[in-house]
Amino acid sequence: MEKRKAIAVVAADVSTDYMNRICVGISEQCRHLGYDLYNLFMSFNLDGGSTIQFGEENIFSLIKKDSVSGVIILMQSVANKEIINKIGDSVISQGIPIISIDSKLDFCDCIIAEDEKLMEMMTDHFIEHHGCKKMICLTGFEGLPVSESRIVGYKNSLIKHGIEYDENLVIYGDFWKAAAEKLAKEFISGERPMPDAVICANDSMAISLCNTLIDGGVNVPEDILVSGYDGSRDAMENIPSITTICPENGSLGARAVLRLHKMITGEDGEAVDMPRGGLVLAGSCGCSDGFNYVIKQREGYKVITDQYESYYNNSGMQEALSTVENLDNLINQLSNYMYLLRDMDSYTMCLNKEWDSFENSDESEYLRNGYPEKMETRMIYKVTEPEFDSVPHEYCSCDVIPDSVRKYYEEPTTYYILPLHFMDRCFGYSLFVFNDLRFMVSQLFSLWNRNINIALEFLRVRTKLTMINQRITLSSIRDTLTGIYNRQGFKRYSESIFQKALTEKKKLFILMADLDMLKHINDNFGHVEGDNAISVCANGLNTCCENNEICARIGGDEYSVIGAYDYTDDIINGYIKYINNYFDRYNSSSGKKYSVGASLGYYCGYVEDGRDFQYYMDIADKRMYENKFERKKFRKE
Numbered sequence: 001m002e003k004r005k006a007i008a009v010v011a012a013d014v015s016t017d018y019m020n021r022i023c024v025g026i027s028e029q030c031r032h033l034g035y036d037l038y039n040l041f042m043s044f045n046l047d048g049g050s051t052i053q054f055g056e057e058n059i060f061s062l063i064k065k066d067s068v069s070g071v072i073i074l075m076q077s078v079a080n081k082e083i084i085n086k087i088g089d090s091v092i093s094q095g096i097p098i099i100s101i102d103s104k105l106d107f108c109d110c111i112i113a114e115d116e117k118l119m120e121m122m123t124d125h126f127i128e129h130h131g132c133k134k135m136i137c138l139t140g141f142e143g144l145p146v147s148e149s150r151i152v153g154y155k156n157s158l159i160k161h162g163i164e165y166d167e168n169l170v171i172y173g174d175f176w177k178a179a180a181e182k183l184a185k186e187f188i189s190g191e192r193p194m195p196d197a198v199i200c201a202n203d204s205m206a207i208s209l210c211n212t213l214i215d216g217g218v219n220v221p222e223d224i225l226v227s228g229y230d231g232s233r234d235a236m237e238n239i240p241s242i243t244t245i246c247p248e249n250g251s252l253g254a255r256a257v258l259r260l261h262k263m264i265t266g267e268d269g270e271a272v273d274m275p276r277g278g279l280v281l282a283g284s285c286g287c288s289d290g291f292n293y294v295i296k297q298r299e300g301y302k303v304i305t306d307q308y309e310s311y312y313n314n315s316g317m318q319e320a321l322s323t324v325e326n327l328d329n330l331i332n333q334l335s336n337y338m339y340l341l342r343d344m345d346s347y348t349m350c351l352n353k354e355w356d357s358f359e360n361s362d363e364s365e366y367l368r369n370g371y372p373e374k375m376e377t378r379m380i381y382k383v384t385e386p387e388f389d390s391v392p393h394e395y396c397s398c399d400v401i402p403d404s405v406r407k408y409y410e411e412p413t414t415y416y417i418l419p420l421h422f423m424d425r426c427f428g429y430s431l432f433v434f435n436d437l438r439f440m441v442s443q444l445f446s447l448w449n450r451n452i453n454i455a456l457e458f459l460r461v462r463t464k465l466t467m468i469n470q471r472i473t474l475s476s477i478r479d480t481l482t483g484i485y486n487r488q489g490f491k492r493y494s495e496s497i498f499q500k501a502l503t504e505k506k507k508l509f510i511l512m513a514d515l516d517m518l519k520h521i522n523d524n525f526g527h528v529e530g531d532n533a534i535s536v537c538a539n540g541l542n543t544c545c546e547n548n549e550i551c552a553r554i555g556g557d558e559y560s561v562i563g564a565y566d567y568t569d570d571i572i573n574g575y576i577k578y579i580n581n582y583f584d585r586y587n588s589s590s591g592k593k594y595s596v597g598a599s600l601g602y603y604c605g606y607v608e609d610g611r612d613f614q615y616y617m618d619i620a621d622k623r624m625y626e627n628k629f630e631r632k633k634f635r636k637e
Contacts, residue, residue: 003399003406004034004035004036004412005034005035005036005069005264006035006036006037006038006067006068006069006400006401007026007030007035007036007037007038007068007069007070007071007072007257007260008037008038008039008040008062008063008067008068008070008071008072009023009026009037009038009039009040009071009072009073009074010040010060010063010071010072010073010074010078010084010087011023011039011040011041011042011074011077011078012041012042012045012074012077012078017230017231017232017233018076018077018230018232018247018249019074019077020437021247021249021250021253022074022101022249022250022252022253023039023253023414023437024249024250024253024437025249025250025251025252025253025254025255025257025274026072026253026254026256026257027253027414027437028250028254028272028274029253029254029257029258029269029271029272030257030412030414031411031412031414032269032270032272033257033261033269033270033412034412035069035257035261035412036401036412036413036414036415037412037413037414037415038062038067038068038400038401038415038417039414039415039416039417040059040060040062040063040417041059041416041417041418041446042056042057042059042418042419043056043418043419043446043447043449043450043453044056045077045078045080046080051423051424052423052424053080054368054423054424055368055419055421055422055423055424055425055426056419056421057080057083058368058369058370058371058419058421058424058426059417059418059419059429060083060087061369061370061371062371062397062400062417062429063087063090063091063096064094064398065094065095065096066398067398067399067400068096068400069096069097069264070096070097070098070099070260070261070263070264071087071091071096071097071098071099071260072098072099072100072101072253072256072257072260073087073088073098073099073100073101073103073105073108074101074102075100075101075102075103075105076101076102076103076146076175084105085107088105088106088107088108089107092107092108097260097263097264098260099111099256099259099260099263101252101253101256102145102146102252103144103145103146104145109259109263110145111252111255111256111259112145112146112149113146113149113247113248113249113252114149114248114252115146115149115150115153115229115245115247115248115277116149116150116152116153116156117153118153118229118245118247118248118277118278118279119149119150119152119153119154119157119199119201119229119245120153120154120156120157120160121153121157121245121278121279122153122199122227122229122243122245122279123135123153123154123157123158123199124157124160124161125279125281125285126196126197126199126225126227126285127157127161127163128161129287130196130197130225130285130286131196132196132197132225133163133196134169134195134196135154135158135169135195135196135197135198135199136169136170136171136183136195136197136198136199137150137151137154137169137170137171137198137199137201138171138173138179138180138183138198138199138200138201138205138209139151139170139171139172139173139200139201140172140173140174140175140201140202141172141173141174141175142172146201147172147175147201150201150229151170154170154199169195171183173200173201173205174205175201175202175204175205176204176205176208177204177205177208179205180200180204180205180206180207180208180209180212181208181209181212183198183209184208184209184212184213184216184218185212185216187213187216187218187224188212188213188216188217188218194218194223194224195224196224196225197224197225197226197227197285198224198225198226198227199227200226200227200228200229201229202228202229202230203228203229203230203231203232203234203235203242203244204228204230204234205228206226206227206228206229206235206242206244206284207228207234207235207238207242209226210226210238210240210242210284211238213226220240220283220284221240221283221284221285221286222286225243225284225285225286226242226243226284226285227242227243227244227245227284227285228242228243228244228245228284229244229245229247230244230245230246230247231244231245231246231247231280232244235280235282236280236282238284239283240282240283240284241282241283241284242282242283242284243279243280243281243282243283243284243285243287244279244280244282245277245278245279245280246277246278246279246280247277248274248275248276248277249277250274250275251274251275251276253274254271254272254274255271257269258271308340308341308342308444309444311339311340312340312444312447312448315337315340317337317340317448317451318451318454318455320333320336320337321333321334321451321452321454321455321458322454322455322458324455324458324459325459325462326459326463327356327378327459328390330455330456330459331349331378331379331388331390332390334349334379334381334452334455335379335381335388337448338381338383340444340448341432341434341444341445341448342444343434343435343436344383344432344433344434344435344445345382345383345384345433345434345435346380346381346382346383346405346408346431346432346433347379347380347381347430347431347432347433348377348379348380348381348402348405348430348431349377349378349379349420349428349430349452350375350376350377350378350402350420350428350429350430350431351375351376351377351378351420351427351428352367352371352372352375352426352427352428353372353374353375353376353394354372355426355427355428355456355460356456356459356460356463356464366425366426367425367426368424368425368426369426370426371397371426371428371429372397373396373397373398374394374395374396374397375394375395375396375397375402375428376392376393376394376395377389377392377393377395377402377404377405378390378392380393380404380405382408389404400417401415401431405431409433413433414433414434414437415431415432415433416431416432416433416434416445417429417430417431417432418430418432418445418446418449420449420452420453420456421453422453422454422456422457422460425457427453427456430449430452432445476488477489477492479538479552479553481531481534481535481538481553482534482535482538482539482542482553483538484538484541484542484551484552484553484559485550485551485552485553486552486553486554487552487553487554487555489550489552490550490552490554490560490562493550493562494550494552494560494562494613495613497550497562497563497564498562498564498607498613498616500564501564501606501607502607504564505606506564506565506566507564507565507566507567507604507605507606508562508563508564508603508604508605508606508607508616509549509561509562509563509564509565509567509572509602509603509604510560510561510562510602510603510604510616510617510619510620511541511560511561511562511575511600511601511602511620512558512559512560512600512601512602512617512620512621512623512624513537513541513558513559513560513561513579513598513599513600513624514557514558514559514598514599514624514625514628515533515534515537515557515558515559515596515597515598516595516596516597516598516599516628516631517594517597518530518533518534518556518557520594521533521594524594525592525593525594529592529594532592533594533596534553534556534557536583536586536596537557537559537583537596537598538551538553538559539582540579540582540583540586540598541559541561541579541598543578543582544561544575544578544579544582545561545563545575547563547565547567547571548563548565549561549562549563549565550562550563559598560617560620561575567604572602572604576600576602579598579600583595583596583597583598597631599624599625599627599628599631600624600627601620601621601622601623601624601625601626601627602620602623602624603616603619603620603623
């Protein structure tokens with residue numbers, strides 16, 4: 001099947017509106033230009049160093065020249081900046097075109113949000129509608145393009161309205177809580193004079209500033225106005241709701257694809273239409289114009305998120321998946337929880353072919369880096385198909401998307417790809433396809449995927465413990481020298497064979513054997529040769545069995561074979577002849593100064609009611625001793 005060109009997105013936090021809108025723009029532009037889109041995401045977004053983060057970041061090893069034509073980095077979403085440099089080194093060394101959004105990197109071009117006008121509009125609103133004269137601009141890290149561009153918009157508005165620009169009223173923050181909380185506490189303590197308004201460069205800082213001020217007894221918006229930037233759901237849900245800017249993230253993502261397309265093909269691509277940005281006026285500036293918008297956003301959010309979070313929280317998914325006994329059972333259970341993923345079109349579980357292997361007893365060696373060349377799909381769930389596909393389909397990991405999945409999508413498609421792993425142990429990855437990215441409850445599918453990680457590890461450990469237990473059990477019922485059953489193993493299985501002969505009206509066969517002259521061999525040739533004779537005898541008896549009989553060493557030089565079958569005289573005579581011929585062949589070719597042989601006696605017949613197993617054992621044992629006596633007499637003569 002012919003592969004479409006693909007663009008990979010390097011990202012981390014899958015739950016923010018900021019990133020969702022960028023990804024929508026990237027997706028729409030990729031679709032328009034004929035590219036598949038691989039969104040490589042992580043469920044955890046930590047600042048590096050932990051084994052679990054290492055396992056998460058392994059997903060980016062899928063970026064290979066044979067699999068993607070270009071790479072887009074969403075630097076703002078990744079907590080561990082070191083991984084970005086590693087990805088950059090790898091991508092550049094492979095000659096893959098790469099571009100960054102909103103963050104300048106040494107190794108690639110960058111698309112910067114055109115947000116000066118929007119920041120200027122927000123500042124205009126505070127000046128023109130609220131009469132603000134003194135306003136602080138709380139922006140992000142100093143030198144960051146997005147931080148500086150938002151200062152420019154703020155500054156342009158001041159100049160336009162004849163207000164002197166004061167650098168002391170520009171505060172560099174962190175795009176997070178700490179800087180906002182510090183500023184709020186300076187206002188509350190009187191360390192810093194209270195301005196008319198604080199215009200924040202993102203919603204996280206605005207929310208933190210607003211809530212810290214209110215906790216300190218400052219009324220918002222009565223005492224001070226606050227605004228944010230991002231148009232996030234958190235801003236809408238805050239009390240009071242945050243006046244904010246809904247940015248042109250969609251067009252930002254689309255512009256990145258257009259730039260990358262130019263780098264890949266040398267040609268200009270046709271741009272798709274994306275929604276324009278604008279102001280969302282709400283409670284933190286006292287405006288009611290945006291109230292209906294806020295209510296609409298909240299209602300939409302509840303329909304999309306709250307309902308599915310409720311489904312998820314009450315599903316018992318993690319508990320159910322953690323009780324499965326094998327992979328097929330896990331897959332069947334997982335199909336019962338597809339309803340938790342809103343608007344999903346398909347889900348595929350891609351596993352390393354030996355995902356549950358344990359190479360050594362202490363498990364120090366396992367797959368940590370990259371993916372094996374050959375992988376297989378173990379579950380393909382397509383919503384429109386009557387049944388999900390659980391037949392393993394092998395494919396090459398360099399293809400990323402297996403042909404067994406690609407066949408469903410004739411048009412360019414957006415895939416969300418999340419790692420399957422436990423800590424730094426790599427299992428494989430998950431493929432998600434959604435119908436409409438704007439309504440995807442992204443935080444939920446991340447949690448959903450983490451449940452599979454835990455379930456796979458539970459299953460792997462359970463399988464290992466079962467195997468260890470089986471080995472312990474086998475070691476307790478197997479003879480360490482010969483490998484056949486020992487007396488304990490004989491006791492365990494002989495009774496069930498006896499019952500089978502009784503209930504199914506099969507003939508019971510019991511062969512007793514005694515190794516000839518073991519003491520003579522030990523005394524004259526040493527115990528090593530004695531052990532050899534014991535093993536040769538065991539092999540001769542064990543290899544004669546053709547009808548599910550068991551062979552056991554029940555004493556130092558004593559053996560027994562037992563079975564239940566529709567035996568004939570020819571079968572039994574064939575067993576005895578085989579054993580004697582086995583010894584003859586060994587003795588003629590071994591070069592030993594001693595011969596290996598055994599005295600044999602057997603019983604073969606139907607079990608009578610009222611007779612126990614020992615009764616038939618005694619018959620076979622008596623016949624064996626008769627044969628032993630005859631063999632001794634023959635040796636003396």
